[in-house]
Amino acid sequence: MRKNKKSIEMEKCLKTQGFRMTLPRRVILDFLSKTDEHLLAKDIYLKINKNHPDIGLTTVYRTLDLLVKLSLINKFEFGEGQSRYELTWDLKEHHHHLFCLKCGKIIDYNDFIDDEVKFFTKIQKFLSKKYKFNIQNHEVHFYGKCNQCHELLH
């Protein structure tokens, strides 16, 4: 197994928090650290299964839960009835998603225009105060049709 910077960083985080470094966790971390897709638990299980047929789906779910808890990955839902996971980017690379309702394609969007970041900071401050709500994070999902799907309909 080849480890990259990101997966080593994640391993360190696990250890620091007192979790054991096991083969399944290493494999899953390594795999996640090398993809920028928004994967289903099953996707991850199937990909890993080729080289590691002894790692079960249950363990994939458990590891994903753990990584979410440690904020190393994010869990999303786009109304598909199942969850998608992706590596957490650095803070400055906070991003939003475009989801194609036709084919399920997901586009990451993080080239914020103008003062978009400043804007959300402002909204959050306003909401926190008005609704006495301790906001931890936000998600913005844009739904519609991607280029290809839109053209197919014409």
Added chain:
Amino acid sequence: MRKNKKSIEMEKCLKTQGFRMTLPRRVILDFLSKTDEHLLAKDIYLKINKNHPDIGLTTVYRTLDLLVKLSLINKFEFGEGQSRYELTWDLKEHHHHLFCLKCGKIIDYNDFIDDEVKFFTKIQKFLSKKYKFNIQNHEVHFYGKCNQCHELLH
């Protein structure tokens, strides 16, 4: 059954589109039109079940699907593993949600500050162009802790 303006409006929409007006549909429409909560299918089923024990959960699901298709209601997910439904507000009352990760409380937020609406219009135009993506709608979810839950922790 007492019908209000909103439910009559919704009935009309169904009929116009060629769907039959049945008792279960009328009951569900009437119930939905009188609540501003974000309900689970099961919630709706249970509430209705008191007066209409013959209306099944399956029919509730089917009716909700239909209403979503007709854009009369919206379907949301907040990472709970089940969907929530709410009446579609008028366009000018487009709103976003604050979701309490502790107790599941949902707060509607539609008193947009400054030019928030203008801002989203601008973002959408930018994204549509850059990613050649036909955006139909967007969702903004703020996650955190509501007042009560936050105080409980201190």
Added chain:
DNA sequence: ATGTTAATGATAATCATTTTCAATAAGGAG
């Protein structure tokens, strides 16, 4: 090297949602 105990994997359980299919009822035609 070893003992403690967290982590795993196989299996079964759970839970939301969907499918199936025979019975019913909406609503147009006569």
Added chain:
DNA sequence: CTCCTTATTGAAAATGATTATCATTAACAT
């Protein structure tokens, strides 16, 4: 108003994602 077609319904079973159980295994502190 009655009949006919067919959309809609309800009960039950099926599906599919995720979680719980529990005996076995392996991490890692000592």
